[in-house]
Amino acid sequence: MIKDFINRYKLQFLLIVSVVGPGLISAFADNDAGGVATYSVAASKFGYSIFTTLIPITLVLVIAQELGARLAIVTGKGLGDLIRERYGILVSLVVFGLLFFVNFGVILQDLSGLKSAFHLFGLPEVIFLPLAIIFLFFIITKSSYSRIERFFLFLIIFYLTYLFSAFLAKPDWSLAFRSLFTPGRPLSFDYLFTSVAVLGTTVTLWGQFFINSYIKDKKIMIENLKYEQIEIYLGSFLTNIFSLFIMVAVAATIFQNKIRIEGAAEAALALRPFAGQLASLFFGLGLLIAGLLGCAIVPLATAYAYSEIFGxxxxxxxxxxxSKLFYNFFLIQIIIGLFIVLLPEISLFKITLYADFLNGLMLPVIFYFLYQFANDEQLMGNYKNSKWQNVSLIAAAVIISLAALAGGIGNLLHL
Amino acid sequence: MLYFSELLRKKIYTEDRIFVGRLKDIIFLATEQPNITKIVVAIKQKHSVIVSLSFLKKINSDVILSKNYETCDLELNELYVAKNLLDKQIIDIKGNKIVRVNDVAIQDKPSFYIAGVDIGVLGIMRWLHVEDMIVKFCNNIGIKITSRFLSWGDIQPIELARGRVKLKKEDARLEKMRPADLADYLERTNIFNVKRILRLLKEEFAADVIAKMNVNYQTALFKHFSPEKAVKVISFIDPDEAVDILLALSARRREQIIELLPEKNKSEITYLLHLSKTPIGELITSEFFTASSTDTVDVIIRKIRAETADFSSLEYVYVVNEQKQLVGVFSLRELLMQDSATTLYKFMIQNVVVIHLTTPREIAMKKMLKYGLQAIPVIDDNKSVLGIVVFTDLAKTALKHS
Known part of the structure; x- marks a missing residue:
């Protein structure tokens, strides 16, 4: 009987394995160095109560990523292609300019995350940061798509370190579970603002461009759309499980002891007295990997959009x-970022804040484009959005727009 | 030459200045001869109509239609410029992505057709209305910036309907190109390739292509032809052009070919050849003015004032490219009609009527009379201008001889 069962699902399992990659990678890349920092700071401020944001975030991520994947598989085009062909050069230039700026802010976040991770391990960043960039550029240009994908998947395995950190922090698991559904505290303005920041680091402008282009590049057959959808759901779910672990580790230690932190590397250091050397090490390693993944994927998203929009x-x-122009564009972004990050005494705080803010503002615009494309009969045929899908897409767009608005106001007040 | 970016959203009026709508799209035949057939007029927000080009009166700052214009529908083989061509991906024969269509160039003289697509940065700048500014700025800091342009002859029209702008250079397709375009293309490849390709073409068409090539190519080709083949080609070519070719050959070879010519052509060509003893060499004057195609009107007007003060006459401005080859011409009147910021390549006439040093005086005169020219440029094998011949000088010598 078991044999029958295995035989019946073997093919389906193999098909899922064949499409695995884009969903997991792009979802996990949302937990890049900037993401880890945001989650850490949020959990250090609000402890377990901030976990409540995770379920809505997962749903919004699922809706956005599934649509990106569907557009890419059905049309065989990236978001840049679609925008240029439908809205012309002027709109494309504006979108590209903003995307470039926002992504550059995120690249700076990831590079400085990587830098502080190196610092944490006592490795001189002036040597190791350029080495890491050369290594990434070598992998991206010299390998085939499938090898690069395996490299990304390999990096993702290291996110397990957050699981260890979380367990070593000896949290109150039942409170953590309950907090997923209710914050257990009155909603303050600061709480809402922080939720928005968490949402903004997970559902991103570059993430939408990346999933489209990356899946287009994989050339998945339309018959396998449903398996890709399963992978997207899985990726979004797993990513947020690991977001939970990050926040659990911080909430159980740093929040409980009322320590203020401002970044992920600080969180790793602050973990040491409460959860031990090992937990701190795991957390730092996770940050290193998150930085590497971000430094590869975010500039890649801009480079994809660049080559799509200009053809x-x-x-x-x-x-x-x-693909000289594509690869060069990828390289130039990180190299400029590298120089900025390596300059001592330069505060990236304001730049990243502006980039986050613009990211939030652009998301409703991108959702508008996604809505238009998803409902275009000519483009999508039988795969266009159903009524139910439209309702959820609009709901997600409204949540994101409100969040962007709230975040913007919050930013203005904080500045 | 016009650009689609300049035409899009132009206001459309009837002759009696009644507002119709704005230009939304242009319809063309997706064939090797991409004639523009219709325009799409946006009447209201979501309502637009198609009007045949035959009702078009003129295009200046607005588009003017005749009073009794009628609407029509899209027909087979017709495609839209904005919907089917603009912003589309251009791929090469192997499917590699090259670039996107940034703008579409439209030839308006003598008739409307798609000349090609702009694939350069300037094509993007034009949409932002900063093209002239950028060109001027780059000129000022000493950088020459030129348009990158893909001729219609390089594009496969069949693929267009499938939403793909695909490039292809394939022998079977060559015949459908305009002879002048094909001649330009062939001049860039080697002589054996040219022979191979010409062999695939119908004789009459091949002759037309050869006639459009420059003289040193023609000479090289005729050296490879057997006399019989040469005769066939010559008999298809306009006698005036044929004489130019024959004069470039050795005397022995020329005699051979003339011997074999059919009687009808023979007498005319021998007569014209006889005239070649009166070449125009001594009539050439160096009082001519050349400009670069990327210069703007105001720059040229300033230059004319500065450089031609002592000229006895000036009728035309000859436009040359970076290799000093003649690529266009316009009269002073045409210059005056333009805005001061317009670049020359936008309005120059690309089909320049020229003669060679070996061209007999009578033929030069015939050409000038035929096209109503005050002066005609004399070019060498490299298409660069040696000088010009002014009509009055020609007329004087003609009087003397009679």
Missing amino acids: FEGSLDTDFKR
Whole structure:
């Protein structure tokens, strides 16, 4: 009987394995170094009560990523392609300019996250940061799509370190579970603002561009759409499980002892007295990996959009010569970012704040585009949005728009 | 030449200044001869109509239609510029992505057709209305910035309907290109390739292509032809052009070919050849003015004032490219009609009527009379301008001889 069962599901399992990659990678990349920092700071301020934001965030992420995947598989085009072909060069230029600026802010966050992770392990960042960039550029240009994908998946395994950190922090698991559904405290303005920041680091402008382009680049057949959808759900779910672990580790230690932190590296250090050397080490390693993943994927998202909007060859499967403009654009972004981050005494705080704010403002715009494309009969045919999908998409867009608005006001007040 | 970016959203009026709507799109035949057939007029927000080009009166700052214009529908083989061509991905024969269509160039003289697509940065700048500014700025800091342009002959029209702008250079397709375009294309490849391609073409068409090539290519080709083949080609070519080619060959080879010519052509060509003893060499004057196609009108007017003060006459401005080859011409009147910031390549006439050093005086005169020219440029094998011949000088010598 078991054999029958296995045989019956073997094929389906293999099909899922064949599409695995984009959903997991792009969801986990949402927990990049900037993401880890935001989660840490949020949990250090509000403890377990901030966990309540995770379920809505997961749902919004699922809706946005599923639509991105569907658009890419059905049309075979990236979001940049679609925007240029439908809205022309002027709109494309504006979108691209904003995307570039926002992503550059995120790249700076990831590079400085990587920098502080190196610092944490006592590795001189002036040597190791450029080495890490050279390593990434080498992998991205020299490998085929599937090898790069395996590299990303390999990096994702290291997110398990957050699981260890969380357990070593000896949290109150039942309170953690209950907090997923109710914050257990009155909602303050500061709480809402922090929720928005958490949402903004998970559902991102670059994430929407990346999932579209990355899946387009994978050339998944339309018959396998449903397996890709399963992978998207899985990826969004798992990512937020790990977000939970990050926040659990911080909430159980740093929040309980009322220590104020302002970044992920500080969180790793502050973990040491309460959860031990090992937990701190795991947390730091997780940050290192998150930084690496972010530094590879965010500039890649801009480079994809660049080659799509202007129509240059841009695929991870092509060699450097054929996709020269694509790869160079990828490289230039990190190198400029690298110089900025390596400059001592430069505060990235304001730049990243502006980038986060713009990210929030752009999300409703991108959701508008997604809505238009998803309901275009000519483009999507039988795969266009159902009524139910439209309702959830609009709901997600409204949540994000309100969040962006609240976040913007919050930012203005804080500045 | 016009650009689609400049036409889009232009106001459309009837002759008696009644507002119709704005230009929304242009319809063309997706064939090797991409004639523009219709325009789409946006009447209201979501309502638009198609009007045949035959009702078009003129295009200046507005588009003017005749009073009794009628609407029509899209027909087979017709595609939209904005919907089917603009912003689309251009791929090469292997499917590699090259660039996107940034703008569409439209030829308006003598008739309306799609000349090609703009794939350069300037094509993007034009949409932002900063093209002239950028060109001027780059000129000021000493950088020459030029349009990157893809001729219609390089695009496969069949693929367009499938939403793809695909490039292809394939022999079977060559015949459908305009002879002048094909000649330009062939001049860039080697002589064996040219022979191979010409062999695939119908004789009459091949002759037309050869006639459009420059003289040193023609000479090289005729050296490879057997006399019989040469005769066939010559008999298809306009006698005036044929004489230019024959004069470039060795005397022995020329005699061979003339011997074999059919009687009808033979007498005319021998007569014209006889005239070649009166070449125009001594009539050439160097009082001519050249400009670069990327210069703007105001720059040229200033230059004319500064550089041609001592000229006895000036009728035309000749436009040359970076290799000093003649690529266009316009008269002073046409210059005066333009806005001061317009770049020359937008309004220059690309089909320049020219003669060679070997061209007989009579033929030069015939050409000038035929096209109503005050002066005609004399070019060498490299298409660069050696000088010009002014009509009055030609007329004087003609009087003397008679």
